[in-house]
Amino acid sequence: MPVVVVESPAKAKTINSYLGSDYTVLASYGHVRDLPPKDGSVDPENGFDMTWEVAAASKKHVKAIADALKTHGLEPDQIKFELFSESQQGRLAKQEMAKRSEGQAQTQVTVKIDGAQHSFTMAKGQSVLDAALENNLDAPFACKAGVCSTCMCKVTEGEVEMLSNHALEDYEVERGYRLSCQSYPLSDTLFIDYDHH
Ligand code: FES
Numbered sequence: 001m002p003v004v005v006v007e008s009p010a011k012a013k014t015i016n017s018y019l020g021s022d023y024t025v026l027a028s029y030g031h032v033r034d035l036p037p038k039d040g041s042v043d044p045e046n047g048f049d050m051t052w053e054v055a056a057a058s059k060k061h062v063k064a065i066a067d068a069l070k071t072h073g074l075e076p077d078q079i080k081f082e083l084f085s086e087s088q089q090g091r092l093a094k095q096e097m098a099k100r101s102e103g104q105a106q107t108q109v110t111v112k113i114d115g116a117q118h119s120f121t122m123a124k125g126q127s128v129l130d131a132a133l134e135n136n137l138d139a140p141f142a143c144k145a146g147v148c149s150t151c152m153c154k155v156t157e158g159e160v161e162m163l164s165n166h167a168l169e170d171y172e173v174e175r176g177y178r179l180s181c182q183s184y185p186l187s188d189t190l191f192i193d194y195d196h197h
Helices: 009-019 056-071 088-100 128-134 170-174
Strands: 003-006 024-027 107-113 116-122 152-157 160-162 177-179 183-185 189-193
Touching: 003 009, 003 056, 009 024, 024 056, 107 128, 116 128, 128 183, 128 189, 160 177, 170 177
Parallel strands: 003 024, 107 189
Antiparallel strands: 107 116, 152 177, 152 189, 160 183
């Protein structure tokens, strides 16, 4: 039985419904390898050598994928995948954002995706993408590091702070486009449009 691995749990479910029960479709829940959140994960004395580890939350997903691949008899050199990793700077900025928003009121968000609107509240210390995924929306993403632009959306109401942007041009930002994986609410209400391209 073929095994398909995608990042998003919502996508895994949808793709499995298309492919049928002859396929095993599993989600990695985003990138699985990261720098450990402590001093010493980057060694500036040694050519900025980095220590990578599979994040604790990702271990169970990686195990499920490895078990499925083993069950289906794949050899190690048949298993190829792409890993994106967030920089230490990006992670620190997100930690800072979470700290800043502690105790603050939540934001009321409406997300438009695939022609339908969904409303929910989210913490100001959470990214728009993570909040959408948590609410079982099939929001697009790949790197979660501000690099690929897969998660691009348009903010048509309210304001977000984009922590990192290596993908959008200035004119796109001026038109209201944002990378949802890097966008944190500043306003009490938001309207996020994933359909607006
Ligand atoms: S998922 Fe790649 S830039 Fe957001």
